[in-house]
Amino acid sequence: MTVPVLMYHSVAADPADAARGLSVHPDRFAAQLDLLAAEGFTTLTVGELAAVRRGEVPAPDRPIVLTFDDGYADFHREALPRLAGARARATVFVTTGWLDDAGAEAAGRPLDRMLSWSQVDECDAAGVEIGAHSHSHAQLDQLPDAALRDELSRSRRLLEERLGHEVPHLAYPYGYSSARVRRAVADAGYRLAAAVGNLAAAPGSDGYALPRLTVARDTDLDTFGRVVRGEQHARIYWKQRTLTAGYLVVRRGRSALAAVSSGRRPS
Template identity: 55%
Template structure:
């Protein structure tokens, strides 16, 4: 089974974001318009986990599937995005950095860039049909971690979500969108069945690596015209040319850093 599926990556949904999240935020009115466009053009929403499960089992996919994902676990995902998703009857996947949860207590880790949801809000998302999945525990650059720390980041995040929400967690999104063969092997060992990268490409499901599914970045600067073209797979290479060039350049830097750190550990 092969089918091109747009997997959209959102972050914050607010009219008044802090500078730290502004470029990757969207206004609630933008998300509302996106959902109306998808509904009016015959798209059917799936969660990231549902997409992965259907591909693995060979179950039928809708004619025009789309996956909406929201990273980090910001409070406005519950306050602004959830009511719109419910209104338009669209499922979604929220990738949560568990150490950033507002009432994480002794489990707090890393530095969230804005207000985040608490466990009660995450439970309400799950009860509304939203897939609550992992985005690591402290949002580190996973490919820069030693083996033990990497395994702990991945396993602890999954264990916390499953314990607090009472639902299996099989999906992960890589912080910063980056992974490596070593990271993906550890992700599989930690029990994840599918993982989201960035890559800014339409996912060719059934062909690519389920532990490196590309997503398409949605920003505050994404115009309605560009959004429509992206979800239809039109001019994606041109629209994301700059993003891809920066990703390639940064991957070289990261590879060099990981080699140096590996040599130091040895």
């Protein structure tokens, strides 16, 4: 069975400009939850999907996974009460260095107001699964090995120390990974990692490249319905795939140029 894994970011009526394109209006988010309930979907966390994939628990009727990247403060304010009202499960992938009160651990540049540690606690206590999303939201495939290991282990350690339980799942910043990054993620002890693929996740698909489907501000309810039903993914996401492919070419070009100018061989 293929399972749609949705990727949200912020849920806000008035997000910061930098976060706007991937921010979903709270009213539309509520309508999306209503649609999932009306069509008989069962929401799972990433951890619950992992257990289904391992055959430890049977798959429910019409499973679907809701994930939220970065850890925006509006998840606590807007999404959490609506999820609770709909009795829906979710996973939030937190960039630990971006947290509002990261203090001495602050790293990277958040795009909008982020969750505080106490809000992360509240989400965890409310049954939301907390996953890691690197420490500074770096492009992991561009990092040398030591920095890559630090991004992966620091975010996991900070979350596990705070929450007092294992945090075995990760989402790649920007959805990017390479074979080297996926190996480092496995070596760091993560058991599953989510990417972006704009495909539904098939049972035998790579657990370190779990594909997710983007939900953006311009995803209207009709399109959302087709995405969750698995209809016309190729047609809905063709433009985004083209953009992503173009961006990858640009990034590879830049990294090759940087390698040449620093005397390294491009990898």
